[in-house]
Amino acid sequence: MRVLFILILLANLWALALGQGWVGMRPEDEGRDTRRFSQELNPGAVTLVPRNNS
Structure with missing residues (x-):
């Protein structure tokens, strides 16, 4: 019992x-490549706009 x-x-x-x-x-x-985050070429080109809920 002790061994178990x-x-x-x-x-x-x-x-x-x-x-x-x-x-x-x-x-x-396992499949992630964390180096790709530091290699982003133009991060300022992406803009997020709020959705219109009409």
Whole structure:
């Protein structure tokens, strides 16, 4: 019973480490390229206008 508890505890710690990104890239960030945000050429060209609710 004690061995099962220790195995479950280690599995939970491993899942926490994966989710926090301590042991590599987080699963949610697998396909993302964060460098592209810094390579935006003309960010001022995009303007947002409010929608008319008529």
